[in-house]
Amino acid sequence: LISENFPDSSVRRLSAYLRQLELLSAAGVTRVSSRQLAERMKVGGAQVRRDLALFGQFGMRGVGYGVEEMIANLRDILGTERRWKTAVVGAGPLGLALLRYGDFPQRGFELVAAFDVDPAKIGMNVGTVEVFPMQRLEEVIARKEVKLAILAVPAAVAQQTADRLVAGGIEGIMNFATTALQAPANVHVSQVDITAQLEQLTFQISHDRDDRAETTS
Amino acid sequence: LISENFPDSSVRRLSAYLRQLELLSAAGVTRVSSRQLAERMKVGGAQVRRDLALFGQFGMRGVGYGVEEMIANLRDILGTERRWKTAVVGAGPLGLALLRYGDFPQRGFELVAAFDVDPAKIGMNVGTVEVFPMQRLEEVIARKEVKLAILAVPAAVAQQTADRLVAGGIEGIMNFATTALQAPANVHVSQVDITAQLEQLTFQISHDRDDRAETTS
Secondary structure, eight states: OTTSOOOHHHHHHHHHHHHHHHHHHHTTOOEEOHHHHHHHHTSOHHHHHHHHHHTTOOOBTTTBEEHHHHHHHHHHHHTTTSOEEEEEEOOSHHHHHHHTOTHHHHTTEEEEEEEESOTTTTTOEETTEEEEEGGGHHHHHHHTTOOEEEEOSOGGGHHHHHHHHHHTTOOEEEEOSSSOOOOOTTSEEEEOOHHHHHHHHHHHHHHHHHHHHHHHO | OTTSOOOHHHHHHHHHHHHHHHHHHHTTOOEEOHHHHHHHHTSOHHHHHHHHHHTTOOOBTTTBEEHHHHHHHHHHHHTTTSOEEEEEEOOSHHHHHHHTOTHHHHTTEEEEEEEESOTTTTTOEETTEEEEEGGGHHHHHHHTTOOEEEEOSOHHHHHHHHHHHHHTTOOEEEEOSSSOOOOOTTSEEEEOOHHHHHHHHHHHHHHHHHHHHHHHO
């Protein structure tokens, strides 16, 4: 059932449910209703029930969902009940910021290596993570059994670096370079486009203004 | 028409179409078919035609879409035909990386100010952008007519900082802090969750493995 194709938007919301449930758990809450979850997520209660039913989660009317049980199930579904060895490739300003991003370890992503071409950075430790020379990419990836790569290299070298990650046995690439990557079907690529997210905002702002202009004219 | 509610996923794809069209334009291409666009985007041709028709773009069979015209129209729809004065709030590692992110200016986002509480950073210039003390947030935002804020402060102070941005006249906030923000209805908030994007990848990888296990058993 779970291995069918789900809409990306539902999978994205699962991460958001998990986040809210982790906050509830940290606050000592043990049960939650779909309505409470919906309020925290700013979506409708029916949407919450639909999303969770899609992934085999069923709350009971008047009793709701068990917070710890649901956290375990969502982690199982998202694949983060196990730890993922992750590398940051490219230790420029963005790569360094991601290496220092405190949220990764607590959410199942263990940073085990970084890579850069700059001799001044090689051998450096960022937190507990060593920066290796880019020439050793395949070797270190294979030896440390890294399965995820966060790609933060210049766009001009993104594809060739991705090819080497694939050769090294990487299963998933989160790509911050502003270029679309080609990868074999068994390697998953997630494209991060920060500017596109700003465009979502300007789209909403612009169309709000249009609406107000129409209302007042 | 355009001011109706569109699915977020369609708006996200508009940004991606714009990206591809800009690349085609830079390569000297003047016309493109929905099929060519679909191949570059790795979606179906019918999806492309549906998305673009939703926003009033109609290609002609056998002639396709005019690249420059479509770029102008997409920018108009996304609101980026005009420049947006943007501030980065929080000049930690992530804020500094975003200040150096070369993609913003060419896509309509003009960084005009940064803010931090660290006296060592105040007065510093990152590229052409000055770091102001956080106490001057409302004043500088108002004086420079900043409309967008990129929030890269610790989660513990994200809400209070967002409240001050709203007071200063900000219309949109892209929030990198891992906390949900409350904002009035006329201020748009876009939540960036980098770890959730990694979870999308682990979801796909895990379910691929399940599929393979099922096939071979």
